[in-house]
Structure formats: structure tokens, C-alpha cells
Amino acid sequence: MPKKQYVAIPDDGCVWITGASSGIGRQLAIDLARAGWTVVVTARSLSALTELEERAADLSGRICAYAGDVANTELMEHMAAEIEEHLGPVVLLVANAGIYLPQDGLSGHVEDYRKTFEVNLMGTVNVLLPVINRMKERGRGQIGVVSSVAGYGGLPTSAAYGASKAGLINMVESLKFDLDLAGIRIQLINPGFVDTPATKSNPFPMPHLMTVEEAAREIVKGLNHPKRFEIAFPGPFVRQLKFLQLLPYRAYFALLKRTTGWSQKKAG
Numbered sequence: 001m002p003k004k005q006y007v008a009i010p011d012d013g014c015v016w017i018t019g020a021s022s023g024i025g026r027q028l029a030i031d032l033a034r035a036g037w038t039v040v041v042t043a044r045s046l047s048a049l050t051e052l053e054e055r056a057a058d059l060s061g062r063i064c065a066y067a068g069d070v071a072n073t074e075l076m077e078h079m080a081a082e083i084e085e086h087l088g089p090v091v092l093l094v095a096n097a098g099i100y101l102p103q104d105g106l107s108g109h110v111e112d113y114r115k116t117f118e119v120n121l122m123g124t125v126n127v128l129l130p131v132i133n134r135m136k137e138r139g140r141g142q143i144g145v146v147s148s149v150a151g152y153g154g155l156p157t158s159a160a161y162g163a164s165k166a167g168l169i170n171m172v173e174s175l176k177f178d179l180d181l182a183g184i185r186i187q188l189i190n191p192g193f194v195d196t197p198a199t200k201s202n203p204f205p206m207p208h209l210m211t212v213e214e215a216a217r218e219i220v221k222g223l224n225h226p227k228r229f230e231i232a233f234p235g236p237f238v239r240q241l242k243f244l245q246l247l248p249y250r251a252y253f254a255l256l257k258r259t260t261g262w263s264q265k266k267a268g
Helices: 023-034 046-055 073-087 110-138 159-181 212-223 235-244 249-260
Strands: 014-018 038-042 062-065 090-095 141-146 184-191 230-233
Touching: 014 023, 014 073, 014 110, 023 038, 023 046, 023 062, 023 212, 038 046, 038 073, 046 062, 073 090, 073 110, 090 110, 090 212, 110 141, 110 159, 110 184, 141 159, 141 212, 159 184, 184 212, 212 230, 230 235, 235 249
Parallel strands: 014 038, 014 090, 038 062, 090 141, 141 184, 184 230
Antiparallel strands: none
């Protein structure tokens, strides 16, 4: 039976959410502030974060804006120190910042790949490491890293995005071995399709599309579960995608081409 692990609560310290100016991150910040948390929110847009601070004025917790680019290593180190100095220990980190730049495999752009990896992968590393260093000194902490079901296997237009998310899945699985020894709980968050500005550009059907409110509720529920490692949703879609990974490649590609409409797509 899985061992119960640390579940952070508002009395222990604050929560830091990156990529909080819109989508899942924004809604998650609101939900956690409603539950009494001091929520630190980070994104590049100060105006969006300030609006989010004001949105939380009547909630039982509060939201504090710390604007910045997660791709800036030195800034994230400085920000982690500043947050703990002014707001107390970061006992829960939700590394959510990410971008989706669709790629046509026949006309890809190097800079799109580079930017995707810098934000989605290295941006996550830039917030993880300074937080881990502080959590290990206290002997406890909780971290949720937002990847995606797109990291399970290749999907059309996702050559950059999916590769970055697959990297996050592997990274979180690998980190768990050592973080467990230090009392730091790390969890993997793999949402399916969520109705955000990023997904509106998808040129194929999106089964089991969820609202940001539904997605945020699933994440909160998973973070509060004492034994859960992967927070993946919606359940039926996750099971379908994991089943696809068991198939031989010939069947995998045939099914994906048919369900996404790629069997009708013309080159160029």
C-alpha cells in the first residue's frame, strides 16, 4: 500500500504558482486563495497578475503578484528568496508555466522549438531547484509539475510541445527517488484538453474538452490526496491514451491519423 506523504496546508506557509496569468494557473490561484492560502503568482504580464490580486480581495486568502519570466534562471532564484523573506516558506509549488507553439513537421521553426524548451523545460527547472534547496533544509514540501497527456506519445502539431512535456514526465519520475528521501513530495500533473487560448489553435477534434474550472478542481483534489503521484484527467481520455501506448506503432499511427483527421491531410 502506498505510503501517505506530506500534504501542504495554508498554515504551513505559502503556495507559489507559475504561469498564473491565464488558464489553469489563474483559476487554480483563485481556488486556493478561496481555500485560505497565501498564493504567490508569477507570469510575465504584471497587469494580468495585478488584476488577479484584485480578484482575490474578498476571498479568505490572498494573492500576491511577482511578475517575471521563468526562463530567467537568476531571476527565479532571486524571486524564490524574496518570496520566502516576505511571505514565509514556500510549502507548495505548482510549476505550471508553459507555452504551446504548434508545429507543422514539414515547415518547423527552430526558434519555436528553442522557446518551447526554454519555457516548458528549463523554466520548470529554474523554479524547481531553488525551491527544492529550501524545502530540503526544512525536511518537507510539496511540488506539483504540470506536464500534459501530450507527453505520453506523439500527436499532430505537438513535435515541440509534446517533446517538452515528455521531458517533464521523465524528469518528475526521476526526481521522485531523491526527493522522497528528503521528505519532499513531488507530483506529476497531466491534464487532457482544457479550454484555454492555447488549445483554440488546435486543428483537430479535442475529445473530453474540459473547462479551466473543472481542471483546477481536479488538480486541487489530487494535491490534497495523500497517496497520489500522477494527477491525470479526464479519466476516460487518460485511459484511452495510455492504452494507445501499448499498441504496436503501426496501429498507433493508424488510429491517431484517423481520429485526428490527419489521414486526409495533404503535404505542404
